[in-house]
Amino acid sequence: MSIEELTALLGGWKGYTLGTVGRVEPGQHGPTLPEVHLELHPVRDHPRVCSGCGKTCRSIHDTAERWVDDLPIFDAMTRLLVHRVRVACPDCGPKVEKLDWLEPYARVTTRMARSVAQLCRVLPIKHVADYFGLNWKTVKKIDKAWLTRTLGPVDLDGVTKLAMDEFAIQKGHRYATVVIDPNCKRVLWVGRGRSREEVRPFFELLGPERCKRIVAVAMDMNAAYDLEVREHCPNAEVVYDLFHVVAKYGREVVDRVRVDEANKVKDDKPARKVIKGSRWLLLRNADNIEKEQDRIRLAELLKANRKLAAVYVLKDDLKELWFYRHVGYAKQFWDEWYGRAIRSRIDPLKRFAGKLKGYLPGILSHCRFPLNTSVLEGINNKIKVIKRMAYGYRDDAYFFLKIRQAFPGVGR
Template sequence: MNANPLTLFWEGFTVEPYAQIAPQVLLIRLRPGEDCHPCCSGCQQHCTAVHDTTIRRVRERDLFQYRVWLEVPVRRVRCVTCGPKLEQIRWLSGRQRLTAGMVSWVESLVRLMPVQHVARLLGLNWHTVKAIDHHRLAREVVEPDRSQIRRLIMDEFALFKGHRYATVVINADTQQVLWVGEGNSRQAIRPFFEWLGPEACAQIEAVAMDMNTAMDLEVQHHCAQARVVYDLFHVVAKFGREVIDRVRVDQSNQLRHDKPARKVVKRSRWLLLRNRDNLKAEQAVKLEELLQANQPLMTVYLLKDQLKELWYAPSEAEARRRWEEWLELAMSSGLAPVQQFARRFKGYVEGIIASATYRMNTSVLEGMNNKIKVIKRMAYGYRDNDYFFLKIKAAFPGKAR
């Protein structure tokens, strides 16, 4: 038995009796074990003939405050099957400059810390750490079973500042991220359906999304039988921006000569847009006073509440009845922003009625978007989207059905 316990760390090699120690650096020299024949990295056969030997300096895991480097004599063997070939070293794959133990240590740290922090901590290049993590993700991210996908949720998130977006698609039943791609146009999301394939596309029953015409048209093109389900949150938010805000501004402009009243209306945006259940007691009182004093604001606020009821209908027939009732009220309101919204809304109503059958929404993705923002912050700006998108897939592997 070799007396030096360090030999246990590097299979097939023994440690030279003297190690060079410099400030913060420990250099350990290895030599091939006398009783260990080199193994061909191609066919894994043991070889006795050595073609040549080169000394490679590689990085090992740190020891206390020391950076540990190894000087490893790497042999090229004369394999009768493969010809001249590098020997196989189990703890040093290929032409790596890091040992398997060091790579494993980097993989463990990068799960918990930003890439930049790990690079600084270990004294490695950012690209080296990123490449290690990229290989880990490619190895660990599981390819979804496309034959089991029936319902999808599609949404977009901000990729960078300046209105650059990416689209994410998840399996509504398992909440696994299936695909992430840059852009939110038809051309940008088409690769997802090409990846899904005609057979899997034919099995899709429903797709939840916001009122994005590009997504809608692409779904109808590839999954003609699928029902599009529009998300409650996005539609109500759109009503708030295009109708309630417009009416509020118009009412504020009409009160130019009544500055106190104009000030109240002008500052009422969040009171009108927030759900009544989320208001504090004093805010609820202010809202009630505002609505009682301003009939147009009262009208659009009640229409907003009634619009939500479309998503809670027990059947598609009831949803359609509620829609017709809401449309009649909107068109008879006398408010141009409401009427304009109702006319445009007619083209999307089938996607709302479908929610009575398919209880789906993008709220799951809204929660995911918060975690995606954390991933972006930890990255300090990923240098390529493939890596970033792999990080997203790894963060949402899905759950068992």
């Protein structure tokens, strides 16, 4: 078997053949991992394609040496010294040759880029860099280029519902907005900021015709998006979703009452500790508490503290509001809930109920547009994971691509 046949069999470098082969062992002045260096020469009389126009060209203009990394061979990193062809294209002039295994000006082969990008889906950049013996910046660049190429522009046709949410890029400082199609869990847009002006580019991208087809937009009550939605989407109803309302209840009612109650028993250290340490138990969905001992702890806490028990029960009941599909019954349920909250004599709860009342139309509109807002919760959690994996992205564009990658849509 000839070398050309062998490399073809192994899936190597179409149009090129092996020249010198060398090996460099790791050492003080050498690489950190063993490297195999392979020189690749163009095969004679192989048809070459111009990367400018895609036409097959007969003549080679010249070749230029380029170092390119390929996937590791056995125990060693693979570095290729490619004598890359520039064709003499009758239409484009001298132009680098189009290859399916190497993008023009790429520093790594296409299959290496694919592997790097695949690992970057599940591992922090640093781990991927260590694994391939590449530096951090190179890995990020490869992944970013791969995502840009594979994700392409977003298809906005056929979208009738939206869910919008904000998230922090850096702790409490800079914010960004994500817009998704809740029907198919697909990220449609990510942009810096959370103000009206800052989300306007999305609606401009959507355009007036597609904006008219939007019937419902789910969001947080606190968000500044509602006015912008009303301005661009004349047929859309704003829907306040369960996830955000319950999260707000957790912060403004449960947390507040818990801290107040803990302060009341300042001198009783064990009791104080139990109350202070109960945040997780109180905010968690009861169905998600797995350990028997945690369930007992929660039950005892609620038995011992009337106020905590009241806010806990009202939290669970509030969630039920989102299961109604009939506006009349939902309204009736709300009136009853509201009455209990107001009569509770628990100030944070009364304040919260009063505020929530102002948002009632947007809460009841979920009856007509029952958007699955667990999508918002899912995205929120996933963004946190992506952020942690990158140890704080400095590159927003890359961060946003990673978010799009995580929610490519189902059933498409």
